[in-house]
Amino acid sequence: MSGSVLVVDDELVVIKSCERILTAEGYNVDSASGGAEALRKTEKTSYDLVLTDLKMPGMDGLTLIKLIKRANPAQGIVVITGYPTQETIKEALEMGIIDYVPKPFTPAVLTDVTRRAFQWIKGTVGGEKPKDEFPPAMIAELDRVIREYKNKPGCAIPVLQRAQEIVGYLPPLIQKRIAKGLNISPAEIHSIVSFYSFFTMKPRGDHTVRVCLGTACYVKGIETIIAKLKDTLMIDVGGITADKKFSLETVRCLGACGLAPVMVIDHDTYGSLTQKKAVDALGNYASLQTAEMSEGDESAAGKGD
Amino acid sequence: MRYKRDERYKRNERYNAINAMNNFRANIMLCAGTGCVASGATNVKSVLEDELKKKGLEDEIKVVLTGCNGYCAKGPVMSVYPDDIFYQSVTTEEIPKLVEEHFLKGRPYEKLMFKEPEKKSAVPLMKDIPFFKYQVLRVLRNKGLIDPEKIEEYIARDGYQAAAKALTQMTPEDVINVIKDSGIRGRGGAGFPTGMKWEFCSKVRSDVKFMLCNGDEGDPGAFMDRSVMEADPHAVIEGMIIGARAIGSHNGYIYVRAEYPLAVKRLQLAIDQCYEAGLLGKNIFDSGFDFDLEIYQGAGAFVCGEETALMRSIEGKRGMPRPRPPFPAHKGLWDKPSVLNNVETLAQIPLIIMNGADWYKSLGTEKSTGTKVFALTGAVNNIGLIEVPMGTPLKTIIFDIGGGIKKGRKFKAVQMGGPSGGCIPESLIDIPVTYEDVVKTGAIMGSGGMVVMDDNNCMVSTAKFFLEFTADESCGKCVPCRVGTRILLDMLIDITEGRGKESDIEPLEDLGRDIIAASLCGLGQTAPNPILTTIRYFKDEYESHIKDKWCKAGVCRSLCTFMIDEKTCTGCGACMRACPAKAITGEKKKPHNIMQEVCVRCRSCYETCKFNSIRILPASAREKVIW
Numbered sequence: 001m002s003g004s005v006l007v008v009d010d011e012l013v014v015i016k017s018c019e020r021i022l023t024a025e026g027y028n029v030d031s032a033s034g035g036a037e038a039l040r041k042t043e044k045t046s047y048d049l050v051l052t053d054l055k056m057p058g059m060d061g062l063t064l065i066k067l068i069k070r071a072n073p074a075q076g077i078v079v080i081t082g083y084p085t086q087e088t089i090k091e092a093l094e095m096g097i098i099d100y101v102p103k104p105f106t107p108a109v110l111t112d113v114t115r116r117a118f119q120w121i122k123g124t125v126g127g128e129k130p131k132d133e134f135p136p137a138m139i140a141e142l143d144r145v146i147r148e149y150k151n152k153p154g155c156a157i158p159v160l161q162r163a164q165e166i167v168g169y170l171p172p173l174i175q176k177r178i179a180k181g182l183n184i185s186p187a188e189i190h191s192i193v194s195f196y197s198f199f200t201m202k203p204r205g206d207h208t209v210r211v212c213l214g215t216a217c218y219v220k221g222i223e224t225i226i227a228k229l230k231d232t233l234m235i236d237v238g239g240i241t242a243d244k245k246f247s248l249e250t251v252r253c254l255g256a257c258g259l260a261p262v263m264v265i266d267h268d269t270y271g272s273l274t275q276k277k278a279v280d281a282l283g284n285y286a287s288l289q290t291a292e293m294s295e296g297d298e299s300a301a302g303k304g305d
Numbered sequence: 306m307r308y309k310r311d312e313r314y315k316r317n318e319r320y321n322a323i324n325a326m327n328n329f330r331a332n333i334m335l336c337a338g339t340g341c342v343a344s345g346a347t348n349v350k351s352v353l354e355d356e357l358k359k360k361g362l363e364d365e366i367k368v369v370l371t372g373c374n375g376y377c378a379k380g381p382v383m384s385v386y387p388d389d390i391f392y393q394s395v396t397t398e399e400i401p402k403l404v405e406e407h408f409l410k411g412r413p414y415e416k417l418m419f420k421e422p423e424k425k426s427a428v429p430l431m432k433d434i435p436f437f438k439y440q441v442l443r444v445l446r447n448k449g450l451i452d453p454e455k456i457e458e459y460i461a462r463d464g465y466q467a468a469a470k471a472l473t474q475m476t477p478e479d480v481i482n483v484i485k486d487s488g489i490r491g492r493g494g495a496g497f498p499t500g501m502k503w504e505f506c507s508k509v510r511s512d513v514k515f516m517l518c519n520g521d522e523g524d525p526g527a528f529m530d531r532s533v534m535e536a537d538p539h540a541v542i543e544g545m546i547i548g549a550r551a552i553g554s555h556n557g558y559i560y561v562r563a564e565y566p567l568a569v570k571r572l573q574l575a576i577d578q579c580y581e582a583g584l585l586g587k588n589i590f591d592s593g594f595d596f597d598l599e600i601y602q603g604a605g606a607f608v609c610g611e612e613t614a615l616m617r618s619i620e621g622k623r624g625m626p627r628p629r630p631p632f633p634a635h636k637g638l639w640d641k642p643s644v645l646n647n648v649e650t651l652a653q654i655p656l657i658i659m660n661g662a663d664w665y666k667s668l669g670t671e672k673s674t675g676t677k678v679f680a681l682t683g684a685v686n687n688i689g690l691i692e693v694p695m696g697t698p699l700k701t702i703i704f705d706i707g708g709g710i711k712k713g714r715k716f717k718a719v720q721m722g723g724p725s726g727g728c729i730p731e732s733l734i735d736i737p738v739t740y741e742d743v744v745k746t747g748a749i750m751g752s753g754g755m756v757v758m759d760d761n762n763c764m765v766s767t768a769k770f771f772l773e774f775t776a777d778e779s780c781g782k783c784v785p786c787r788v789g790t791r792i793l794l795d796m797l798i799d800i801t802e803g804r805g806k807e808s809d810i811e812p813l814e815d816l817g818r819d820i821i822a823a824s825l826c827g828l829g830q831t832a833p834n835p836i837l838t839t840i841r842y843f844k845d846e847y848e849s850h851i852k853d854k855w856c857k858a859g860v861c862r863s864l865c866t867f868m869i870d871e872k873t874c875t876g877c878g879a880c881m882r883a884c885p886a887k888a889i890t891g892e893k894k895k896p897h898n899i900m901q902e903v904c905v906r907c908r909s910c911y912e913t914c915k916f917n918s919i920r921i922l923p924a925s926a927r928e929k930v931i932w
Binding site: 013017153188198220256258267269271272 | 339340342343344376377378380522523524525526527528531562563564565566601602603604605606607618619620621622623624625639680682683684688689690720723754756758762770771774777778779780781787788791907
């Protein structure tokens with residue numbers, strides 16, 4: 001990923017962490033500590049994306065968005081906010097922001113939102129509109145789940161879990177549909193999705209590789225295994241391979257410490273891993289594009305009876 | 306008549322279960338816990354059954370899948386009853402031989418038995434194996450003995466007798482008094498007396514109360530709750546029924562991590578069986594007492610192990626803690642009085658009701674009664690789940706049960722209590738393991754994770770590992786935890802990457818103490834513990850990282866140089882083959898050399914070398930080398 005981002009926030013901590021996260025993703029990051037400074041900077045240089053806080057001393061975020069949009073209506077803006085109330089978000093959305101990140105956020109959420117914002121920017125520049133990419137059957141099933149749970153107290157999390165099973169991930173479109181169905185604000189649904197690590201806003205591959213980051217696995221060198229998997233699949237943690245076969249994730253602790261280091265592919269646990277064992281395990285699911293692994297394919301296919 | 310409706314059902318099923326076992330000459334209890342399944346237990350089962358059929362033994366010998374046995378490191382494991390012979394590391398290739406020797410010829414098959422480390426002699430009986438010898442099984446009483454997916458087998462082992470007693474013969478006050486008298490303390494970590502918790506809640510008047518079970522086992526390095534839920538789900542349910550009776554609750558939830566699919570499946574099965582048998586639902590044991598139980602799957606947030614956060618999560622919101630008071634006993638789930646107990650606590654309740662408080666107190670110390678389950682992992686020989694009386698010396702656990710440190714390395718520390726705990730050094734290895742004694746060291750009992758570390762582990766990066774965890778899992782609600790853990794982590798990163806200053810240690814401690822004092826919930830209040838204990842016991846390591854830029858364990862890559870000792874290197878070439886960067890050169894049988902500009906400091910050579918010829922030197926050593 002490349003592109004330029006301007007982070008506007010009055011808290012140095014937020015700027016610092018955004019810088020760290022986004023620089024690691026390959027973006028050029030600049031920062032401003034207030035609305036006025038941000039406005040000066042946007043006038044001088046052009047940024048692909050502006051990430052801004054809403055509550056700031058002096059010029060607040062909404063005013064900043066208004067002024068930037070007046071000067072350059074095509075400017076992509078994402079809001080970072082610790083107060084995602086319906087009103088402010090609605091107001092900001094009406095001004096044409098692309099997305100918002102509720103504070104506190106995880107690096108994954110920030111990179112995800114930024115990446116999607118960039119896709120959106122590129123899409124709009126090319127004149128393409130994001131289209132409804134979910135088959136009607138999937139949506140019908142989702143609606144059925146929503147109806148089933150609707151009157152149960154505390155139903156948001158179970159519905160989101162089921163929705164993730166159905167769709168595979170929880171993009172904004174799905175979140176909005178759930179929010180509407182359950183009569184909960186989209187901001188609240190989003191706040192739940194972003195809070196729990198089980199939920200993902202990114203699509204997953206056919207097979208999910210989840211590597212344990214527990215203490216026992218750490219002591220036994222899981223880091224080298226992760227490095228090897230990253231190399232082999234040519235993706236980062238949280239990424240998905242080009243052929244959409246694998247996605248790589250980490251999980252806090254799989255509770256199989258006796259077998260450390262451990263990973264789980266779909267529902268199968270692989271323990272006492274070495275770098276080689278980890279790569280071999282991948283071969284059980286799909287032929288790898290990088291490593292030439294000739295064996296394994298026939299044995300999987302040959303199991304007729 | 307103590308209980309009418311279910312008595313006939315129970316009696317029949319109980320006899321059926323016993324008969325089922327008696328009809329066979331022998332039962333093979335094959336462990337089907339997550340660990341053994343990953344080691345191939347499923348394959349072993351099908352091959353074993355085929356082989357028995359081939360030999361015509363399928364009507365005489367039965368293969369039963371059980372819950373986790375605990376000895377995960379040697380999986381798949383199985384034991385044969387009635388002889389009580391224990392087999393480990395069973396492979397499909399060995400099965401024909403095993404069946405022939407043991408079941409046809411009647412000679413237990415030595416090759417798959419546990420071997421004594423020194424004498425190499427086989428140990429046939431489970432109770433003689435050191436790993437099991439020092440253990441006292443209460444929570445894990447049914448491990449490896451019953452099929453967790455069959456309620457009859459649990460009932461055959463006196464299951465639901467305690468619930469019947471509590472519901473038909475005891476008043477709620479009686480139940481609470483027994484539990485209080487037993488001195489059992491919450492096994493989730495903080496060790497709050499369970500009886501007191503129940504008493505508080507029982508005294509609050511409310512039409513709706515909730516009985517909750519905390520199965521959100523988030524501590525990395527702990528897996529006892531998963532094991533109990535997988536191996537003995539009915540024990541947890543029975544404990545909840547008794548607890549519900551004591552506090553006057555008619556609704557309950559078991560909150561389980563979504564990362565534990567097998568536990569969820571087995572609990573759900575157990576709940577369904579209970580409804581069918583009339584052990585849940587309306588009018589249990591004709592006592593007029595109703596109790597409904599549901600599973601609620603968590604969605605992966607460590608902070609949800611905290612009680613107020615967990616309740617928020619069941620309400621379907623972001624699982625963020627809130628200040629107490631009001632305590633959950635007054636205002637908990639949906640603002641109704643609630644009690645939340647840990648899985649391990651609940652699994653012991655039936656035993657206390659059946660055997661009485663004095664029996665329970667007979668083990669353990671005055672303030673920490675009973676037994677505790679630990680997940681022993683890391684650099685010890687015998688990895689697995691163990692249960693010992695409270696007050697067992699740490700040394701016994703690590704060196705007798707755990708069988709000492711792998712590859713004869715040197716013991717350095719044991720990490721207890723996960724990200725909320727701390728590292729206990731070798732000098733304190735004689736302490737008895739009780740709530741009080743562990744807290745004195747700066748660590749906490751926690752849920753019982755024990756990760757043993759040897760001299761290959763760097764204590765600074767261990768502290769960093771835990772801070773990464775807590776900084777990431779901090780829910781962000783209160784500033785001391787959200788910002789404080791981040792700053793601590795940044796300082797540790799600086800130290801491990803060679804940017805540490807001598808003045809860094811003191812602020813680390815000060816800030817750590819501030820975070821403990823000012824944070825809202827247990828996560829923040831304990832997050833600095835890993836740093837504080839490592840500074841307390843391993844200050845020299847921090848100093849060598851900062852002053853000498855030297856990570857003596859060779860873990861922090863910027864702070865070490867790997868070099869080959871020419872005097873002891875035999876030139877065997879093992880390191881050369883292991884090196885992923887191809888940084889090692891040298892001719893056969895002549896001392897090798899590491900090219901420092903190519904070396905990525907991955908430790909591969911260090912771990913491969915059989916002659917201890919790889920030296921770990923400070924980072925500055927790199928510059929001095931002339932090629």
